[in-house]
Amino acid sequence: MRYYRLSFLFFYSTNIIYSLLYSNNGEIMKKRFKSKKKFNSKLIYIPIIFILIISILTYLNKKIRQSISNEIIINSILKNNNYSYIGIENTNITNQIYKNIKSNIFNSPVNLLKSELNYYNDEKETTKFTYVETKLPSIYIYNSHQGETYSREYLEEHNIVPDVLMASNMLKDKLEKNGINSIVEESDILAYMKQNNLNHAGSYKASRYFLNKAINNYQSVELFIDLHRDAATHQVSTTTINDKPCAKVLFVIGLENPNYEKNLKVVTHLNNIILEKYPSLTRGIMKKQGYGVNGIYNQDLRYNVILIEIGGNENNIEEVNNTLDLIAIVLEEYLNEKEEK
Numbered sequence: 221m222r223y224y225r226l227s228f229l230f231f232y233s234t235n236i237i238y239s240l241l242y243s244n245n246g247e248i249m250k251k252r253f254k255s256k257k258k259f260n261s262k263l264i265y266i267p268i269i270f271i272l273i274i275s276i277l278t279y280l281n282k283k284i285r286q287s288i289s290n291e292i293i294i295n296s297i298l299k300n301n302n303y304s305y306i307g308i309e310n311t312n313i314t315n316q317i318y319k320n321i322k323s324n325i326f327n328s329p330v331n332l333l334k335s336e337l338n339y340y341n342d343e344k345e346t347t348k349f350t351y352v353e354t355k356l357p358s359i360y361i362y363n364s365h366q367g368e369t370y371s372r373e374y375l376e377e378h379n380i381v382p383d384v385l386m387a388s389n390m391l392k393d394k395l396e397k398n399g400i401n402s403i404v405e406e407s408d409i410l411a412y413m414k415q416n417n418l419n420h421a422g423s424y425k426a427s428r429y430f431l432n433k434a435i436n437n438y439q440s441v442e443l444f445i446d447l448h449r450d451a452a453t454h455q456v457s458t459t460t461i462n463d464k465p466c467a468k469v470l471f472v473i474g475l476e477n478p479n480y481e482k483n484l485k486v487v488t489h490l491n492n493i494i495l496e497k498y499p500s501l502t503r504g505i506m507k508k509q510g511y512g513v514n515g516i517y518n519q520d521l522r523y524n525v526i527l528i529e530i531g532g533n534e535n536n537i538e539e540v541n542n543t544l545d546l547i548a549i550v551l552e553e554y555l556n557e558k559e560e561k
Contacts, residue, residue: 355401356440358555361388361447362405364427368449373536382537387530388447394548405430428518444525450532457532458539459500467531467539470503476515482523493550
């Protein structure tokens with residue numbers, strides 16, 4: 221599939237370069253050298269333009285592909301309760317990239333560069349991109365360890381790597397179906413770490429930057445969720461609920477936050493809802509402090525900042541998806557109970 225994508229990028233890039241060499245009448249603009257020693261300085265702009273176009277297309281292809289991959293997986297998993305991933309095909313992704321690059325870059329590049337591509341699930345259409353105005357968000361989801369991935373089972377042949385950012389977008393989709401508006405932090409946290417010379421241990425410093433912005437920008441948010449996945453074995457991180465395999469969840473609290481009792485109260489409330497509804501889903505609450513751990517996890521910023529691990533590295537995206545269905549219900553109940561108090 222990689223070759224299909226590259227061929228589309230190359231086709232449109234060379235098409236632009238080719239068009240630059242033509243006049244409005246379709247005649248090739250040829251400027252012959254008056255002398256062999258004289259060099260047409262304008263020719264140097266051609267490779268510069270070519271490199272610029274390739275760079276833009278590569279970046280946009282990455283952004284579009286991630287949205288498309290999330291959408292195809294969500295539709296494939298959720299449509300008619302189909303958990304078999306049948307219907308995901310390379311050509312579908314390639315065609316969508318082709319259509320989006322053609323329509324967005326050459327027809328309205330400003331819209332694409334200034335707007336986020338939001339996923340919208342329509343029963344009549346399996347893939348659709350639209351810009352939707354929604355109510356104020358209640359939940360903000362981000363990933364301090366944005367590079368954490370799940371098992372590539374089912375998806376390896378489709379060149380798709382499921383990760384915690386994908387899981388965050390899937391949870392967002394499920395929450396919205398339950399009437400809860402949420403926001404997923406799509407900024408490249410890994411790139412921010414690289415720009416600021418932060419190693420893996422500094423990932424919480426990086427996510428803190430984006431979390432602070434979210435706290436200031438979204439006053440309506442009632443829960444800030446740092447979504448991770450654990451490194452536990454499949455046996456430890458998996459259970460069966462309603463005859464479906466599910467990735468277990470684990471809450472993490474940093475005891476080095478002087479106000480950790482407030483965060484613990486929120487997490488305990490959530491964990492109790494899970495225990496009441498789906499007892500085997502939770503691995504409980506892990507409290508961390510001391511050498512070798514963060515001990516705070518940005519929970520000092522607000523009482524309602526929590527860290528939740530969804531499954532482990534050996535869980536596949538189906539198991540994660542089944543869990544997110546349940547977590548969306550738990551979060552809805554939590555928000556409703558919070559409003560009643």
